[in-house]
Amino acid sequence: MYPNNSPTSPDVPLDPVAAVTHADPYPFYASLRAGLPLAWNEKLRLWVASRAEVIEEVLQAHGALRVRPAAEPVPNAIAGSPAGEVFGHLVRMNDGAAHEAHRPALQRALAGLDLNTVREAALQVARQVQQQPLSDTLFSMPVRSVARLLGFADEALPQVDLWTRDFVACLSPLSTASQLQGASTAAGELMTRFEGLVAGTPPRRGTLLAGVLAESAAPSRSLLANLVGLLSQTCDATAGLLGNSLIALMRDPSLRASARTRDGLQAIVEETARHDPSVHNTRRFVAEPVTIAGTPLAAGDTVLVLLASANRDPSFNPDPDSFILVRAKRRMLGFGRGMHACPGQALACTLAAAGLEALLQRVPDIDAQRLRGWHYRPSVAARVPVFH
Numbered sequence: 001m002y003p004n005n006s007p008t009s010p011d012v013p014l015d016p017v018a019a020v021t022h023a024d025p026y027p028f029y030a031s032l033r034a035g036l037p038l039a040w041n042e043k044l045r046l047w048v049a050s051r052a053e054v055i056e057e058v059l060q061a062h063g064a065l066r067v068r069p070a071a072e073p074v075p076n077a078i079a080g081s082p083a084g085e086v087f088g089h090l091v092r093m094n095d096g097a098a099h100e101a102h103r104p105a106l107q108r109a110l111a112g113l114d115l116n117t118v119r120e121a122a123l124q125v126a127r128q129v130q131q132q133p134l135s136d137t138l139f140s141m142p143v144r145s146v147a148r149l150l151g152f153a154d155e156a157l158p159q160v161d162l163w164t165r166d167f168v169a170c171l172s173p174l175s176t177a178s179q180l181q182g183a184s185t186a187a188g189e190l191m192t193r194f195e196g197l198v199a200g201t202p203p204r205r206g207t208l209l210a211g212v213l214a215e216s217a218a219p220s221r222s223l224l225a226n227l228v229g230l231l232s233q234t235c236d237a238t239a240g241l242l243g244n245s246l247i248a249l250m251r252d253p254s255l256r257a258s259a260r261t262r263d264g265l266q267a268i269v270e271e272t273a274r275h276d277p278s279v280h281n282t283r284r285f286v287a288e289p290v291t292i293a294g295t296p297l298a299a300g301d302t303v304l305v306l307l308a309s310a311n312r313d314p315s316f317n318p319d320p321d322s323f324i325l326v327r328a329k330r331r332m333l334g335f336g337r338g339m340h341a342c343p344g345q346a347l348a349c350t351l352a353a354a355g356l357e358a359l360l361q362r363v364p365d366i367d368a369q370r371l372r373g374w375h376y377r378p379s380v381a382a383r384v385p386v387f388h
Helices: 027-035 050-061 082-089 096-100 101-110 114-129 134-149 155-172 177-199 208-215 223-252 262-275 307-311 345-362 366-372
Strands: 038-041 046-049 282-286 291-292 293-296 302-307 375-376 385-387
Touching: 027 307, 046 050, 050 291, 050 302, 050 307, 082 177, 082 223, 096 101, 096 223, 101 208, 101 223, 114 134, 114 155, 114 345, 134 155, 134 208, 134 223, 134 345, 134 385, 155 177, 155 223, 177 223, 208 223, 223 262, 223 345, 223 366, 223 385, 262 345
Parallel strands: 046 302
Antiparallel strands: 038 046, 282 302, 291 293, 375 385
């Protein structure tokens, strides 16, 4: 069991959504896996999938299960706003033709990146991030690295960082009206800046922007929105991966020798992505009647997919509760599976490893930081630490 660094947290999460920000949700996930393969949660009014094999079945039931409710492709709170326009174009928030319009180009561009070059550039950017609270640095390092990959000049990176953090508020149901307004302002600014980048001097070869443009027929509004999406996906997910990797080093001093090498840092990040991931769940919305794990689902039903639970399923990973740097066949579902699998997994882990190296240079006494503790940012899906 993890030490409870949040004194207000109950010993057991109240439900699978509250588990995301609990000090140690993993025994609770294990209890869910021991129950029904697909269990109805009356409080949340949805089905819960916690076992790896069931989650794989859910994630690959394309057509019947969709990433957004059919009646609400864009959240009502941002529909008709600049944030809503960006959201509506995002590949990861669409199925069918809209999903396929830009995913292949993004996938090929990400696969074409030289990760050695990316790592060196990310380390340089991370070291240039000004002194600020550690919890803010978790976001700034990876977001600014991707912003540079997408063609932004170094002097623009701090502002792009702030706009991106403002924009991601529209992705959370917990956001206030003022945060949603800020998200729309940020979406408009980012779209305008990407229009300028695409219309300006051709980007440097080897950059992510050059790769995306080379794979695309024309830079449409939809494509620009998905460039904003690359920044937003980096934000919470990679910040959480970076922060949770640092926590792994705080908890287990035996890992610290490995953190002195590039390969060791990479291994710490990759095992953190399985053991204590930044994205704990996602949802699928039933568009037509379907049977999953022997349970009939009706159109309009919702399935909460506990990705973090799947990673700790002993049928999926032997000795799942141990943090093992070198696993023969490490398996994880935090980056998805099937047509909605995240194509940026290698990039995210590379950015987090570079950020972790830079963080360790800034926080030489991680034992003192461990004693100060941490809690987790309010969220229904992302596990991102806030260090005290």
